[in-house]
Amino acid sequence: MNEIGIVKRGIARADAQAVAALGEYGVATVHEAMGRSGLMKSYLRPIYAGAKLCGPAVTVLLQPGDNWMLHVAAEQLREGDIVVAACTADNGDGHFGELLATSFRARGAHGLVIDAGVRDVGELTAMRFPVFSRAISARGTVKATLGSVNVPVVCAGTAVNPGDVVIGDDDGVVVVPAALAPKVAQAAAARMANEASKRERLAAGELGLDMYAMREPLAKAGLRYVD
Amino acid sequence: MNEIGIVKRGIARADAQAVAALGEYGVATVHEAMGRSGLMKSYLRPIYAGAKLCGPAVTVLLQPGDNWMLHVAAEQLREGDIVVAACTADNGDGHFGELLATSFRARGAHGLVIDAGVRDVGELTAMRFPVFSRAISARGTVKATLGSVNVPVVCAGTAVNPGDVVIGDDDGVVVVPAALAPKVAQAAAARMANEASKRERLAAGELGLDMYAMREPLAKAGLRYVD
Amino acid sequence: MNEIGIVKRGIARADAQAVAALGEYGVATVHEAMGRSGLMKSYLRPIYAGAKLCGPAVTVLLQPGDNWMLHVAAEQLREGDIVVAACTADNGDGHFGELLATSFRARGAHGLVIDAGVRDVGELTAMRFPVFSRAISARGTVKATLGSVNVPVVCAGTAVNPGDVVIGDDDGVVVVPAALAPKVAQAAAARMANEASKRERLAAGELGLDMYAMREPLAKAGLRYVD
Amino acid sequence: MNEIGIVKRGIARADAQAVAALGEYGVATVHEAMGRSGLMKSYLRPIYAGAKLCGPAVTVLLQPGDNWMLHVAAEQLREGDIVVAACTADNGDGHFGELLATSFRARGAHGLVIDAGVRDVGELTAMRFPVFSRAISARGTVKATLGSVNVPVVCAGTAVNPGDVVIGDDDGVVVVPAALAPKVAQAAAARMANEASKRERLAAGELGLDMYAMREPLAKAGLRYVD
C-alpha cells in the first residue's frame, strides 16, 4: 500500500564514497555483484545513447498524468541525487521535460529514473540530462492530485527506498540498498579486476570452454559432438 | 467508414504563414497550445534521432501490405507538403523506402508520417528525409488494392483532414486543423515567450513550488511534511 | 522438435563468393530477390544504428537464461561466421556481452543474431561488434542446461540451417539457404542495377505512376479523381 | 482536435428501422456489407462471451482515469442507445462498473463500447449488460476534468459521430455512419441470403474451389500441384 500525501525531509543517503565507487562500474557488473538482483525491468530505456547516472535516490510517487510531486521533490534535492519516480498506475504521458530538468539540475540532481513518460527529449539530450523512462510522449500532465516524496516505492518492478543507490547506463537501471552499498562496491571492484585478465585471454583466442573449465561438466551433462 | 478509390485533387492547405510559424515550435508546445489535444499515439517514432517535419497534410489511406496509393499521392504533392498515410488495418510491413522518398522529395514533400512500417532506414537517414512510422521492416509490399488520397483519415488514433498542419519531432506527432492553425500558432508563441523567463528563474535555483505558487494548494490538498 | 545436446562440427557453409556478393546488398534487396521470403521477425533490432553483418550461420539453440552453448559455439567458428542463436522459450535476459564478443571476434565471428537479450551494449558499440537482438537487459544468465550447436533452428520466426547466409542491417535480418545463395546474389544484383536508373528518373521528377505504367491498372481498378 | 467541455443535446440518431435490421446481422457481415470498413481495432473485447449490442451511439470523450463525463452522458440517453466512450489518452483504468451500468440501463442504454478499462465484470456479467472494453481493471477513477458528450470522437481507431449505429458481438465492434445505415442493412441482408445456400453446399462436401470457381484463377496465378 502506498502512502499518499507525505513528504519525508530528512532521508539517510547511502555512503558517499560507496556511491562514487559504484559509479565506476556498469549496471551489469553491479547487478552481478549483488547476486543477480536489484534490476529494474528492461522496458526502462535511456532517452539518448550513452546516458549514465549514479546517485542516492530521492523517491517520488506520482499519480498517472500528474507531475505535481516532481515539483515538490525538487525542494528535497541535494547535489548528486537521482530522482526515482514511480507511478500508481501504468502511464506513458510526458510528466517531465526541459523546464523541470533545468530546475532539477539547478537544485543538484544528476538524473531521473521514471516509470512513466517524458517529453522534450531533443532539449534534454542537448542538455545531456540523463533520463531513463518507459515512454516518450508529448502529452502534457496536470497538477491536481497528491502523491508522495521520499516514501518507499516500487519503480519498474523493483522496490526502492529513499537514499538507495540508483545506477543507470545503456544496459538499464539497478538499485543498491543503501546499507549494502559499500559491500556491493567492493564485490563489483573484485569482479572488474577479474574480468580484465579474462578479456585478455579471450582476445588472444583462448576458448571460454578451457578458461572456465567447461568441457568436463558439458560432457557430464551429456553433450555429444558429431561430424 | 473510409471512402475507398477516391483521389481528391484540389485541397485547401492551411495558411502558409501559420504553417511556417508552427514549424518554429516543438510538438509538445503546439499540443499544449491546442488545449492538450491533437497528438497522434506515441508508438509513432522518428526513424532517426532529430528528425523534424512541419507542413500541410496530403492524406493517404493505404491497404495493409500495399503501397500503391503512395505512388498515386506523389502526383498530388506541392512544395512543403507532408504525406500522412493511414492504413485500414494494423500492419508493420515496409510500405516506403528510398525510391519513394526520392520521388516524394523531387515532387516537394518535406516528410512522411505513416501508421505502418518503412524500410531502407539507413538510406533515408543518409538522405535526411524525415519519417515517423510505427515500425521498421524490410518486408516488401504489393500494388494491388485501391485505397484513397486526400480523404479524411484516422492516423495513429487521430483524425486528419487533407490540408491540416502536421508537426513532428523527437516527442512525437501532432495535428492542427487547418482552420485553427493561425490561432494555435499565436497561442504557441505566447507559451514560448512565457517559458523563456521561467527557464531563467528555474536555472537560478528558484523552485517551481514558489514560481507557480503551489504551496498553498498543496497544503489545502493535505500534503504533510515529516522528518 | 529441437535436438538437444548435440554439437555438429563439420558444417557446409554457403559458397564464399556468394556470401561476399550478398554482403553488397541490403536486407530489403535480398528479401525481394528471394521472392519476398526469408525475413526474420522485425522485433530483432541492431544494438547500434548502422550495424551490419553478412556471413554463414553457426547456429545455436539456447535454453532461456542460460548462455552455456554460446561458449560451446565459439570453438566451431571460422573467419567470417555469424552466430545465430535461437532460444527454446521467449526470453529477454542478457545472454551475451563484451567478454563473449571479445572471444567470438578472436575466433573469427563477424557478428551475432540472437532471439534473446544482450548486455554491455555500450562496450559492444565501442567495439563495433554488430549484434541484432530482441532485447537489451543487464540481467545475467547461468551455465547449467544443454542446448545444441549447428542444428536446424527457428530464430525469430524463420528456419535457419547451419551454413545458411545471414544478412543484417538497419532494416532487419534475412536468411538465404546455402544452396540458393549464388542464385539469390545474382537476382539481387539484377535488382540493384534496375534500381539505379529508376532512382535517377524519380529524382528528376518523373512519377512512379508513369514510370511503372500504373495509370491504366488504377483506372481499371476503379480509381476516381475528384476536385 | 477534440472539442472539450461540450454536451450536445439534440442529436440525429440513425433510422430506427435500419438499426433494428442491422441488429440481426453479425459484426463480420456488416463490416463486409460496408466494403470492409468501419471496424474498431480488435483489442476491444466483450467482457463476457456472447455479449451483443446494437444501437445509435451517444458519444463520450473521456479524460484518462476520469469518468465524470459518463455521468453527464447518462442524461442524454434514450431507449436503445449505446454509449461509445473514447479517451484522450491510452488508459486501462476501470472507468465503468455496476453502479453506472444500473444508471445507464435505467435511462435506456443497451450497452457500452469503451476505449479504456472497466470493473465489476462479475456483476456486469450477472446483469447481462453488454460491454466491449480494452481492459479490465479494479483501479478507480476521479471526477475532475471535463471531456465532452456527443462530439465526434475516434474510438479504438475508428471515427464515430453521435447517432451512428454501433454493433458489437464476439467478433468485435463495427460502426455504420447514420446516413448509410439503411443501405448497409440492405447489403447485409443480401449477403446473408447468399450465405445460406453456400453453407448448404459446403456442408454437403462441395469444395470452395468449385463453388467459387477458383481453379482457373489459381492456375493462372501459377499454382502447381505436386505428388
Place this chain on the structure above:
Amino acid sequence: MNEIGIVKRGIARADAQAVAALGEYGVATVHEAMGRSGLMKSYLRPIYAGAKLCGPAVTVLLQPGDNWMLHVAAEQLREGDIVVAACTADNGDGHFGELLATSFRARGAHGLVIDAGVRDVGELTAMRFPVFSRAISARGTVKATLGSVNVPVVCAGTAVNPGDVVIGDDDGVVVVPAALAPKVAQAAAARMANEASKRERLAAGELGLDMYAMREPLAKAGLRYVD
C-alpha cells in the same frame, strides 16, 4: 534487492476475522477502501471466469523457469493461506499445474497468485482451484536454482509481505497490509452499505448528476450544453 535462499517459518498472518470480512467484498471495493491503493497490475487474470480467493499470503520468490520454491512453500502452508509467487524476471512458463494444486489444497491453500505462467488449466478449472496468473503455457520448468519463501516480494508491481491479505476476483488482485486489514475491512463495509442505497436510486432513474450533486462543479469547470 531480493533475499535468496531463505525460508521464513513463523510468519504473522493478518487477523483472521479481518480476513474473513475482506472476503465478503470485491477487489474494487477493497481497493477504494484503501484510498485507491494496493492493486496488482491488471495483466494478472483468473484462469477461469468467476475465480475468487482471499487469505493471508505465503510469499514465494521464484527463479524464472524454475518451480522448486513452490514445493518448499507447500510445507509452510496453513488452512486458508494464499500462495503469492513473484519471479526474479519476466517469465511466462508453466510453473504450476494440477499436481502442485493437489498438494497445495491438501496442505490448506485456498488459491495462488503468480507473476508467471501456469498450465493444466483445464484440470485446475475442473478442481475449482482459483489461480491468477500472467500467462498460460504448457512449457515445463526445472528445479535447479534457489529462491525464497516468506520474504518480502514485489508481485505484479506491488510489494507484498508474508501475512498480508490477498484478495482476487474477476476484476484483478489487491493486497492489504496485515496491520491495516481490520481498518480496511471496516472502510469497505461502510462503502458497501453506502452503495446499496445509491444502486436503488440509480435503478429508479435518478441521475448521478443529481445524486452526486455534480451539476454545479461541472458548470464551474465550464461545461456548456448546446443544441
Place this chain on the structure above:
Amino acid sequence: MNEIGIVKRGIARADAQAVAALGEYGVATVHEAMGRSGLMKSYLRPIYAGAKLCGPAVTVLLQPGDNWMLHVAAEQLREGDIVVAACTADNGDGHFGELLATSFRARGAHGLVIDAGVRDVGELTAMRFPVFSRAISARGTVKATLGSVNVPVVCAGTAVNPGDVVIGDDDGVVVVPAALAPKVAQAAAARMANEASKRERLAAGELGLDMYAMREPLAKAGLRYVD
C-alpha cells in the same frame, strides 16, 4: 525460405494408432514426453474454453490478409486431419470463419491451428469446431496471392511438416514429428501412469519435498530456514 505456389498432394501422415494414443494426453504431458520441446508460442489460444484437437497436420502457408490457400487446402483433407496455417507476416485479420469451418468439417478436418486471426467465433463455438488462433477479428480477407499447401512451415515459432501430429488444449498447442509419434506416445503413457500415484500421495498430504527427495539437494544448494 518459404516455397510459394506449391500444393503437395500425397503426404505421409503419422501412424494412426500413435495419433489416437497422443489424443489421450494433454499438451503439457506430450511436451514433457518430448523432452520439453515442440510447443508453439503461447499466444495461440483456443477460441472457446475446453477446445481440444489432435490429428495429423495438413499445412498451409498463407499470405497476410488472404485466405485463398485455405480453400485450396480443403481438397487435401482426410478424415481426422488438422489444418495448420502459418502466415508469411504477422497478421491478425479474420482468415477463417463459419463457412470455411463447415467446408473443413464436411471434408474431414477435426480442427484448425492458425498463426493469424479468425472470425465468426460465436458460430464456431456453437459448432464446437476447435480453433487455436493468435487473434479474433471480424476484418475480412481477399483471395489474391498464392501461398502453399503441405510444405514445411514455421507456425507460432515452431517448425511443422505435413503429417506431423498436432495436439491442442487449454494449455496451448504442441507438435510431434510424424516419425517420433509412436515413441512419444509411449513416453507420455509412462508419464501419465507415474502421475496417478503421485497425485494420490500429494492429495493425502505428503509433501513434494519428501516425495521427490528434495530436502537434501535444497540443503546442498544452501537453503536456510529461519524463524
